[in-house]
Amino acid sequence: MKITPEIINEFVAEAFPTAASTGFSCVETADGSATARLAYNEHNIRPGGIVPGPSVFAVADVALWYAVFTRIGLQPMAVTSDMTIHFLRPAIGASLLAKCSLTKVGKRLAHGEIRVWEEGGDPERLIAFASGAYALPD
Amino acid sequence: MKITPEIINEFVAEAFPTAASTGFSCVETADGSATARLAYNEHNIRPGGIVPGPSVFAVADVALWYAVFTRIGLQPMAVTSDMTIHFLRPAIGASLLAKCSLTKVGKRLAHGEIRVWEEGGDPERLIAFASGAYALPD
Amino acid sequence: MKITPEIINEFVAEAFPTAASTGFSCVETADGSATARLAYNEHNIRPGGIVPGPSVFAVADVALWYAVFTRIGLQPMAVTSDMTIHFLRPAIGASLLAKCSLTKVGKRLAHGEIRVWEEGGDPERLIAFASGAYALPD
Amino acid sequence: MKITPEIINEFVAEAFPTAASTGFSCVETADGSATARLAYNEHNIRPGGIVPGPSVFAVADVALWYAVFTRIGLQPMAVTSDMTIHFLRPAIGASLLAKCSLTKVGKRLAHGEIRVWEEGGDPERLIAFASGAYALPD
Numbered sequence: 001m002k003i004t005p006e007i008i009n010e011f012v013a014e015a016f017p018t019a020a021s022t023g024f025s026c027v028e029t030a031d032g033s034a035t036a037r038l039a040y041n042e043h044n045i046r047p048g049g050i051v052p053g054p055s056v057f058a059v060a061d062v063a064l065w066y067a068v069f070t071r072i073g074l075q076p077m078a079v080t081s082d083m084t085i086h087f088l089r090p091a092i093g094a095s096l097l098a099k100c101s102l103t104k105v106g107k108r109l110a111h112g113e114i115r116v117w118e119e120g121g122d123p124e125r126l127i128a129f130a131s132g133a134y135a136l137p138d
Numbered sequence: 139m140k141i142t143p144e145i146i147n148e149f150v151a152e153a154f155p156t157a158a159s160t161g162f163s164c165v166e167t168a169d170g171s172a173t174a175r176l177a178y179n180e181h182n183i184r185p186g187g188i189v190p191g192p193s194v195f196a197v198a199d200v201a202l203w204y205a206v207f208t209r210i211g212l213q214p215m216a217v218t219s220d221m222t223i224h225f226l227r228p229a230i231g232a233s234l235l236a237k238c239s240l241t242k243v244g245k246r247l248a249h250g251e252i253r254v255w256e257e258g259g260d261p262e263r264l265i266a267f268a269s270g271a272y273a274l275p276d
Numbered sequence: 277m278k279i280t281p282e283i284i285n286e287f288v289a290e291a292f293p294t295a296a297s298t299g300f301s302c303v304e305t306a307d308g309s310a311t312a313r314l315a316y317n318e319h320n321i322r323p324g325g326i327v328p329g330p331s332v333f334a335v336a337d338v339a340l341w342y343a344v345f346t347r348i349g350l351q352p353m354a355v356t357s358d359m360t361i362h363f364l365r366p367a368i369g370a371s372l373l374a375k376c377s378l379t380k381v382g383k384r385l386a387h388g389e390i391r392v393w394e395e396g397g398d399p400e401r402l403i404a405f406a407s408g409a410y411a412l413p414d
Numbered sequence: 415m416k417i418t419p420e421i422i423n424e425f426v427a428e429a430f431p432t433a434a435s436t437g438f439s440c441v442e443t444a445d446g447s448a449t450a451r452l453a454y455n456e457h458n459i460r461p462g463g464i465v466p467g468p469s470v471f472a473v474a475d476v477a478l479w480y481a482v483f484t485r486i487g488l489q490p491m492a493v494t495s496d497m498t499i500h501f502l503r504p505a506i507g508a509s510l511l512a513k514c515s516l517t518k519v520g521k522r523l524a525h526g527e528i529r530v531w532e533e534g535g536d537p538e539r540l541i542a543f544a545s546g547a548y549a550l551p552d
Contacts (some may be wrong), residue, residue: 080148084498333471
């Protein structure tokens, strides 16, 4: 089964009924990569319209989860093993896009790198860069 | 001025009026360290009562911010430069505590390590271990 | 001045007279990126011809240093601030190549991601993935 | 079998006959922790007597390996999965000590934090702080 954004969004909505309100969605998939979106939410910002760091982390984490789906199928639990994130610039008043490209899928761990930028902005002007590993089921 | 949990909680409530609803608070401070708490929120959990990874990251990030306060005073913006987190166990149905101990405060960066555990549980039974750097103001 | 591999190798040989024996060299540069090479050294291997993890780290670290040169000029000291490395596969009996692409050059820090693979092998078959920050001079 | 520094040093010397010349040794062990030493080597320094970053990484990596020994016995291969290191200060003209404390030993991964300081100096004045995971054998 080819994993499309529609399949992912439907799966997540059913598995996590409260997720619809969190603002995350999958907007693009390919073999070994996926792009997640976090809708701008004026109720969860810092002064000046800055998107909080943990929200930037969250969209990167979700992108890793979606990317893993494209290789091993839908997984009800997101089991991130570790994640390193560098915050490179503030995100101001914008929805975020996070693209994860898997760099390796092994027996136990999948590893990916994730770039986060502002929707509508230059994808090279990164808000954050993250990399991490996801623990695969036995 | 000695930075107490009360001072931090009052400062954060004024600086971020919406923060009260997010469930974060400071519960302990010392010179170069601080403990943050994230109240269990049944509206933000995964199946089985598991606290989401980004929430675990968030309480670690907040603890770093609070710990920096104890050395350089109250800072309106949390400016995490980078953070690495290892998720060691799921947190299930519990509030979280995150203690940050600063390992160095330099001219440009403060660095700390953060341990996260379940409130009421064994503080050695870690939910997550994080370390990261905070960009100090010029 | 355009920073070429020749300029970098000459500079490093003069600044660090012992470096010639360490096996590192720069083999490619572009604006914001550089590729470092670590020559296979049969005197510094693990059983089975495996290149030690710290040697893999070292070539990634050197690549970040070289890449910074392409943006701010030659710097006598390598001042890595932090580095995260995921070891994805063993490198066996081979020289290594490490390509660093800078993701941001700010006022205080430059951040890059680095991919390490075996010379002569598939550049997509990564030995390690690293990312880190370099502290820029005032 | 209780794992002592002597047992570790003998094991490493036999498993890696070239290791004696690298300057690493184990100087202390306890259940779940170990301290590694890297002897100062005037042939492997930067101008000013600064110990290179990759050498600091190496002693941290070795400390993680030794600490794992105290829980699962001697392992011929060091299989670090990931490591994050923050370089906090230069180490100048000194041997290094690195103490690793394991924070969790699971089925697949052991995780530890490592502090590096100058031998003879203040153990709280850190040269580097690292944390990482080690892939346990099946």
